[in-house]
Amino acid sequence: MRPCGRDAQGPDRRGETSAGTVQQPGARIHAHAARLNPGGRTPEAATRRRDGGDTVTGSTIGAAPLLQVSDVNVVYRGAGWRRPTFHALHDVSLDIRAGETLGLVGESGSGKTTLGRAVLGLADVSSGSVSFDGDDITRATRRTRRALSRDIQVVFQDPYSSLNPAMTVASILAEPITAHGATRQEAAARIAELLDQIGLEPDAGRRYPREFSGGQRQRIAIARALALRPRLIVCDEPVSALDLSTQARILDLLIDIQVTTGVAYLFISHDLSVVRYISHRVAVMLDGQILESGDGDKVTSTPEHPYTQRLLLASPIPDPARQAQRRHDYANLA
Numbered sequence: 241m242r243p244c245g246r247d248a249q250g251p252d253r254r255g256e257t258s259a260g261t262v263q264q265p266g267a268r269i270h271a272h273a274a275r276l277n278p279g280g281r282t283p284e285a286a287t288r289r290r291d292g293g294d295t296v297t298g299s300t301i302g303a304a305p306l307l308q309v310s311d312v313n314v315v316y317r318g319a320g321w322r323r324p325t326f327h328a329l330h331d332v333s334l335d336i337r338a339g340e341t342l343g344l345v346g347e348s349g350s351g352k353t354t355l356g357r358a359v360l361g362l363a364d365v366s367s368g369s370v371s372f373d374g375d376d377i378t379r380a381t382r383r384t385r386r387a388l389s390r391d392i393q394v395v396f397q398d399p400y401s402s403l404n405p406a407m408t409v410a411s412i413l414a415e416p417i418t419a420h421g422a423t424r425q426e427a428a429a430r431i432a433e434l435l436d437q438i439g440l441e442p443d444a445g446r447r448y449p450r451e452f453s454g455g456q457r458q459r460i461a462i463a464r465a466l467a468l469r470p471r472l473i474v475c476d477e478p479v480s481a482l483d484l485s486t487q488a489r490i491l492d493l494l495i496d497i498q499v500t501t502g503v504a505y506l507f508i509s510h511d512l513s514v515v516r517y518i519s520h521r522v523a524v525m526l527d528g529q530i531l532e533s534g535d536g537d538k539v540t541s542t543p544e545h546p547y548t549q550r551l552l553l554a555s556p557i558p559d560p561a562r563q564a565q566r567r568h569d570y571a572n573l574a
């Protein structure tokens with residue numbers, strides 16, 4: 241894991257300093273970090289995330305699916321004489337409603353990124369369909385694709401390589417806005433809104449990515465994804481490269497943004513505790529297949545599939561008594 245913030249200067253409004261340390265002391269940040277542990281989530285987090293049933297505080301999860309992935313297969317074809325193939329996704333189906341977070345968890349190589357790419361229209365889908373608000377992404381015309389490029393955005397894992405180091409933050413944020421027809425004045429107003437939304441000072445726009453810590457850079461990447469007011473963001477391991485307390489603040493930022501904008505997330509991670517913290521529903525993936533899916537708390541605390549049970553057993557719990565209890569519960573697993 242890459243340490244963050246070796247080369248940046250100055251804190252942002254949320255206390256992430258350039259050195260990757262937490263400027264505001266304490267309790268709140270430690271509470272955030274503790275909440276990342278399975279079983280350690282506080283009632284406050286649950287209340288903040290969900291206000292009973294399907295209602296997120298301040299915004300409501302839609303009734304109908306916004307994104308519908310149905311029986312999707314992706315087969316990678318190699319180059320060369322024999323053209324070896326690799327079947328990366330097998331009949332994958334899932335859906336996400338407006339304002340909802342679906343966590344997609346699985347080990348490295350299980351096909352999470354391939355599924356994210358299929359949702360973004362970047363993977364060649366061999367069969368099946370990916371529908372967004374009724375439009376099949378796999379068969380979209382250029383015009384529909386352009387419209388979809390507003391609606392579906394992405395945040396990648398590595399905030400160090402996903403931002404152009406030669407551009408100021410303002411130029412990075414302006415790019416998608418002006419590409420979709422906004423005037424410079426409109427873009428400037430939107431950039432000010434975005435910087436405020438992610439908790440950076442207005443003058444951050446004049447600076448370069450290298451001047452920010454890892455957490456701050458990921459905030460900038462999130463602002464870029466938000467620039468066109470998307471309805472769905474594919475978050476592909478967005479906190480994996482960050483230290484624990486920064487992870488917690490980025491997850492809270494994503495939750496706050498969801499509450500205020502109603503955006504939906506496909507949240508990809510190999511870390512069950514992270515997925516458990518942020519997701520309303522969770523899907524577990526292995527070898528290109530969804531093994532089980534359902535309510536986030538249920539899947540991550542009392543999973544049905546032996547693979548998810550093993551994943552849960554392997555995820556860290558700070559309390560030895562709870563860990564012992566869990567080991568006891570799953571002692572008879574194959």
Ligand SMILES: Nc1ncnc2c1ncn2[C@@H]1O[C@H](COP(=O)(O)OP(=O)(O)OP(=O)(O)O)[C@@H](O)[C@H]1O
Nearest residue numbers: 316326328346347348349350351352353354355510
């Ligand atoms: N362009 C490609 N050509 C051939 N095989 C590929 C290609 N891209 C991915 N794969 C293979 O498809 C499988 C799924 O990869 P994918 O990146 O989707 O998994 P992942 O769960 O996101 O893993 P990670 O967390 O390591 O990124 C892997 O075995 C990978 O080697």
